[in-house]
Amino acid sequence: MQDYHTQKINVPYALIEHLRGLDAKQPADVQGRKPAAMQVLVSIDPDRASAAQMLGVAQRDLYILAAEKDFYVNFLKGLVGLWFSTLMVLGVAVCCSTYLSGVISLLCTMFLFIAGFFTPSIVQMANNQSLGGGPAEAFSRIITKTNMIMPLDQNPTTAVIQGVDEGFRWLLRRVLTLIPDASRYDLHP
Numbered sequence: 229m230q231d232y233h234t235q236k237i238n239v240p241y242a243l244i245e246h247l248r249g250l251d252a253k254q255p256a257d258v259q260g261r262k263p264a265a266m267q268v269l270v271s272i273d274p275d276r277a278s279a280a281q282m283l284g285v286a287q288r289d290l291y292i293l294a295a296e297k298d299f300y301v302n303f304l305k306g307l308v309g310l311w312f313s314t315l316m317v318l319g320v321a322v323c324c325s326t327y328l329s330g331v332i333s334l335l336c337t338m339f340l341f342i343a344g345f346f347t348p349s350i351v352q353m354a355n356n357q358s359l360g361g362g363p364a365e366a367f368s369r370i371i372t373k374t375n376m377i378m379p380l381d382q383n384p385t386t387a388v389i390q391g392v393d394e395g396f397r398w399l400l401r402r403v404l405t406l407i408p409d410a411s412r413y414d415l416h417p
Contacts, residue, residue, distance in 0.1 A: 312413040344410025354400040362393030
């Protein structure tokens with residue numbers, strides 16, 4: 229174990245294929261499930277490692293990398309994604325500056341670009357798929373201290389709240405046509 233150093237182990241591809249072949253030969257259990265393909269066990273000896281060394285150790289710190297691309301391919305992919313993001317910001321800024329003043333154009337461009345990263349969440353709210361309902365229903369639940377899972381009582385107040393939320397969702401669907409999808413150009417996955 230080394231402090232602040234990434235350790236690397238190269239496993240030959242033939243070994244992985246051999247383990248896959250062994251896994252395919254294993255019988256299924258009573259419910260028809262096969263055991264996990266490859267189980268990795270990492271043991272950290274607490275006798276040899278101090279508490280300070282084990283501070284950053286977690287299950288998610290270990291990952292198996294199937295293959296790495298060449299550095300230049302990854303660099304070019306990041307460069308192209310950044311270039312497309314820059315072009316999108318420039319296009320939105322030019323469109324906004326045609327009708328608005330400089331500062332207002334800057335603020336609108338910033339808002340639209342940042343909102344573009346949250347497009348999936350906005351679509352979820354617009355399609356009434358978010359937990360707890362819309363903003364009026366969420367406000368009502370906070371005031372009345374009602375659980376988000378429990379349905380609201382059917383009364384005239386609830387009908388008004390749901391009508392306000394439906395109007396908000398309609399407005400949100402119209403605003404979604406203006407927001408560019410900024411996460412599209414995040415090419416790191």
